[in-house]
Amino acid sequence: MKVGVIGTGYVGLVTGACLATIGHHVVCMDNNTAKVEGLRQGVMPIYEPGLDALVAAAVATGQLQFTTEMAETVRPSDVVFITVGTPSRADGSPDLSAVRAVARAIGAHLDGRFRVVVNKSTVPVGSGNWVRMLVEDGANLAAATAGSSHYTGNGLAVLSPGEPPNFSVASNPEFLREGSAVWDTFNPDRIVIGAEDVKAIAVMRKLYAYWLAPEQADREPVPMVVTDLASAEMIKYAANAFLATKISFINEIANICERVGADVTRIAEAIGLDKRIGRSFLNAGAGWGGSCFPKDVSALVSTAAEYGHDCELLKATLSVNEHQRQLVIEKLQRELRILKGRTVALWGLAFKPHTDDIRCAPALAVAEHLLNLGCRVVAHDPVVTAAQVQGQLPDLQVAGSALEAVQGADALLVMTEWPEYTRVNLGVVAAGLRQPVVIDARNCLDPQQVVQAGMRYSGVGR
Ligand SMILES: NC(=O)C1=CN([C@@H]2O[C@H](COP(=O)(O)OP(=O)(O)OC[C@H]3O[C@@H](n4cnc5c(N)ncnc54)[C@H](O)[C@@H]3O)[C@@H](O)[C@H]2O)C=CC1
Numbered sequence: 001m002k003v004g005v006i007g008t009g010y011v012g013l014v015t016g017a018c019l020a021t022i023g024h025h026v027v028c029m030d031n032n033t034a035k036v037e038g039l040r041q042g043v044m045p046i047y048e049p050g051l052d053a054l055v056a057a058a059v060a061t062g063q064l065q066f067t068t069e070m071a072e073t074v075r076p077s078d079v080v081f082i083t084v085g086t087p088s089r090a091d092g093s094p095d096l097s098a099v100r101a102v103a104r105a106i107g108a109h110l111d112g113r114f115r116v117v118v119n120k121s122t123v124p125v126g127s128g129n130w131v132r133m134l135v136e137d138g139a140n141l142a143a144a145t146a147g148s149s150h151y152t153g154n155g156l157a158v159l160s161p162g163e164p165p166n167f168s169v170a171s172n173p174e175f176l177r178e179g180s181a182v183w184d185t186f187n188p189d190r191i192v193i194g195a196e197d198v199k200a201i202a203v204m205r206k207l208y209a210y211w212l213a214p215e216q217a218d219r220e221p222v223p224m225v226v227t228d229l230a231s232a233e234m235i236k237y238a239a240n241a242f243l244a245t246k247i248s249f250i251n252e253i254a255n256i257c258e259r260v261g262a263d264v265t266r267i268a269e270a271i272g273l274d275k276r277i278g279r280s281f282l283n284a285g286a287g288w289g290g291s292c293f294p295k296d297v298s299a300l301v302s303t304a305a306e307y308g309h310d311c312e313l314l315k316a317t318l319s320v321n322e323h324q325r326q327l328v329i330e331k332l333q334r335e336l337r338i339l340k341g342r343t344v345a346l347w348g349l350a351f352k353p354h355t356d357d358i359r360c361a362p363a364l365a366v367a368e369h370l371l372n373l374g375c376r377v378v379a380h381d382p383v384v385t386a387a388q389v390q391g392q393l394p395d396l397q398v399a400g401s402a403l404e405a406v407q408g409a410d411a412l413l414v415m416t417e418w419p420e421y422t423r424v425n426l427g428v429v430a431a432g433l434r435q436p437v438v439i440d441a442r443n444c445l446d447p448q449q450v451v452q453a454g455m456r457y458s459g460v461g462r
């Protein structure tokens, strides 16, 4: 099938590359000219394991193309995905301006041929109907313009005035995780389609046939949930809010563990064996960050408030998470007493391992707090570069290696559980530190080994 993807970020690029890999013809569009130019030359705009090879192979076979032109994306496509960002505004509600602009622009390029406009961006419940209206507005405006100028091939619609655009809107929420986005896309737990039109559902079934009806005997069909637009949009928020709440729950338990002398990692292991609970998302630590959990939980609280509902549980989820970052500072304060004038080595800037994404990274929030308290912070991350953090935290120093960061520091603070940090020679770390203090905000180091290397260890809830 022919697929257009608008917004070539974490979701759009991964979706486009994976759909191209299984044989669809995909055009990925972005209004960031530098990004598109880079992609055409084989430069990845993000760090995502396995993505570069996938993109290169799909480009080489001609299955995947990049453009800045809306017409080149919409015109040839049977399915047009919206995958632009929906970041939080100051009041917690999502900024939908990119979705609005894109939906209207898609409308301007529709003609009489049937297309499905699929929204994959995370948008508040009820937005599907709003997207449909915007696409219609775009189509009507373009038709009116073209009508008055007797359509001259200027890239606007080829609809006659009064002729309705032939499209249907579907919602297809995305559940990939950064750092394992390619794997997640090829191995989803479910595919959710929100649509109220059988024709659109049939198109989506065909698009996802690779997953729904696998030809290879060793692959199980992926369950597909077909529902109405609003429910599909709500499924996305409910999933993220549940996962965020699960982490805040274990962090709450961790904080009790610290007081009563229990070890939260053993608690997580044991309760996780209960199939009704499950072990995943029970890692206590400095709390969740990233471009989605903070934004989506806040957006759900904000949507509920619009309808007069006060989300007590989700507000607690948010405040427990905020507290976890403060906890890291308190632990350092307990160890070093005075923070002003101290040097802190901080390992890990990305919001989680295997990504270069620093959006809402707990590490940056903690680093900023420490800088404000008068510390010198020397950070290291295997993939996040100094240039990435400079705009946000100009005083943050970035070392070339994990061991370089600890030289002369008063404490080591581990904020992201990159696997390489668990393999570092702890004897060398101890020799480099001015004071033998290790705060492991991700519980990723072995406490015994840290102590054996002559350092004091403080984890979260253990
Ligand atoms: N990052 C993730 O892991 C996941 C994100 N989502 C959701 O997917 C959506 C996209 O997220 P990301 O891919 O992380 O965002 P992103 O910020 O990485 O990418 C968005 C892209 O859209 C482009 N863009 C913005 N306005 C445009 C316009 N008018 N025309 C064309 N391109 C435009 C930007 O230049 C950027 O390349 C968000 O709603 C997010 O909540 C959902 C699941 C996972």
Ligand SMILES: O=C(O)[C@H]1O[C@H](OP(=O)(O)OP(=O)(O)OC[C@H]2O[C@@H](n3ccc(=O)[nH]c3=O)[C@H](O)[C@@H]2O)[C@H](O)[C@@H](O)[C@@H]1O
Pocket: 122, 174, 175, 176, 177, 178, 179, 240, 243, 247, 280, 281, 282, 283, 284, 285, 286, 287, 288, 289, 290, 291, 292, 293, 351, 352
């Ligand atoms: O909507 C989204 O954007 C995505 O948000 C999350 O994916 P992501 O944010 O990429 O990463 P996660 O692995 O979920 O981690 C999120 C945060 O929670 C933290 N976390 C995760 C697990 C855990 O046990 N403890 C914990 O503190 C991580 O360190 C990270 O800061 C969801 O897992 C995806 O399903 C969803 O598609």
